[in-house]
Amino acid sequence: MSEHDFDIAIVGGGLVGASLALALAPHWRVALLERSPAPQPSHAEQDWDNRVYAISPGSQHFLRRIGGWPPVRPGWIRKMDVRGDGGGALGFDALDLAVDALAATVENRSLQASLWQALAGQVSILCPAQLQSVQFAGDAVSLQLADGVTVRARLAVAADGAQSWLREQAGIAFQRQPYQQRGVVANFHCERPHGDIARQWFRADGILAYLPLPGNRISIVWSTDDAQAEALLALSPAELAAKVAAAGGHALGALDVITPAAVFPLALGRAERVWAPRLALIGDAAHTIHPLAGQGVNLGFGDASVLADILNQAIGRDPGDAALLARYARSRAEDVLRMQTVCDGLQKLFSPQRPKLGLLRNLGLNLVDHAGPLKRLLMQQAFR
Numbered sequence: 001m002s003e004h005d006f007d008i009a010i011v012g013g014g015l016v017g018a019s020l021a022l023a024l025a026p027h028w029r030v031a032l033l034e035r036s037p038a039p040q041p042s043h044a045e046q047d048w049d050n051r052v053y054a055i056s057p058g059s060q061h062f063l064r065r066i067g068g069w070p071p072v073r074p075g076w077i078r079k080m081d082v083r084g085d086g087g088g089a090l091g092f093d094a095l096d097l098a099v100d101a102l103a104a105t106v107e108n109r110s111l112q113a114s115l116w117q118a119l120a121g122q123v124s125i126l127c128p129a130q131l132q133s134v135q136f137a138g139d140a141v142s143l144q145l146a147d148g149v150t151v152r153a154r155l156a157v158a159a160d161g162a163q164s165w166l167r168e169q170a171g172i173a174f175q176r177q178p179y180q181q182r183g184v185v186a187n188f189h190c191e192r193p194h195g196d197i198a199r200q201w202f203r204a205d206g207i208l209a210y211l212p213l214p215g216n217r218i219s220i221v222w223s224t225d226d227a228q229a230e231a232l233l234a235l236s237p238a239e240l241a242a243k244v245a246a247a248g249g250h251a252l253g254a255l256d257v258i259t260p261a262a263v264f265p266l267a268l269g270r271a272e273r274v275w276a277p278r279l280a281l282i283g284d285a286a287h288t289i290h291p292l293a294g295q296g297v298n299l300g301f302g303d304a305s306v307l308a309d310i311l312n313q314a315i316g317r318d319p320g321d322a323a324l325l326a327r328y329a330r331s332r333a334e335d336v337l338r339m340q341t342v343c344d345g346l347q348k349l350f351s352p353q354r355p356k357l358g359l360l361r362n363l364g365l366n367l368v369d370h371a372g373p374l375k376r377l378l379m380q381q382a383f384r
Contacts, residue, residue: 191253
């Protein structure tokens with residue numbers, strides 16, 4: 001058995017965990033523990049990841065600052081076209097904020113590979129690492145791995161997702177409210193150029209979003225009930241492409257499937273607290289939201305950015321100091337609550353189970369579209 005000592009051990013090497021490790025690397029001894037094999041970049045023309053994220057300008061700035069941007073193949077959202085289920089419409093344009101783009105669209109695999117390449121030689125990476133147990137003591141955390149290695153750190157960070165093992169081991173409760181919906185994702189080649197426009201339809205059978213990718217390609221997220229999700233997964237590639245094209249009013253002409261459909265459950269989730277002695281939670285380990293606004297990963301990058309700034313301003317102190325962790329929790333509480341409340345409210349407002357709200361929700365979209373100051377405020381909050 002061997003033992004390794006660090007200042008900070010991050011459990012979970014996904015986008016959020018890797019970005020935190022990279023942000024902390026210049027100032028602390030950092031270990032990154034990831035259970036899956038190291039991500040590998042792919043440059044094949046037709047090899048696309050069906051997990052695509054809309055990265056906000058603030059998240060892009062954070063990633064540039066730490067050296068984890070750009071990924072290999074970013075796309076851009078310069079406009080948004082949102083349609084209700086009864087004539088409501090709302091449009092956003094980057095020009096209204098005097099910026100080049102509202103967000104960048106990035107494949108998960110591409111951005112993760114970019115972050116891991118930047119991490120090389122900067123932190124100690126244990127991968128694949130199978131955690132067996134954890135012990136929280138007064139001055140340190142001990143993480144025992146299946147291969148006999150023990151990692152000791154003064155602070156552990158749970159970045160291991162919504163089903164966080166480390167959060168569970170620490171006894172932190174996680175309140176999960178399922179939406180009784182699943183998100184169906186897939187990528188398509190489109191007949192007509194998307195014009196760097198993200199499109200979203202609030203439909204009777206769920207919420208459908210088109211995200212522009214480089215070239216004549218889009219990624220879709222269709223948030224719908226379990227039965228519809230199963231039906232979509234059962235379609236042949238040609239049938240799925242026709243169904244998605246028709247649901248979007250053939251806005252981009254005919255579609256051809258690039259990647260097969262995949263599905264994930266949707267739920268609103270909140271950890272009862274985002275820190276405990278010697279432990280901090282970030283990303284989906286701390287909170288989950290509905291994907292209709294595409295803000296889940298941006299909330300995670302916000303966690304990583306704030307926690308890194310707090311710790312990097314406390315060099316020489318104990319990184320597991322309760323005062324630092326409490327400051328992190330206070331700093332993130334408002335942003336997370338606001339985004340969860342907005343996304344949850346929109347999901348409920350446009351839920352097929354609430355048809356009587358149809359007039360109100362479509363009228364609301366039209367009113368916001370014509371209310372310049374309010375619309376600008378919404379854009380500043382959503383795309384900051």
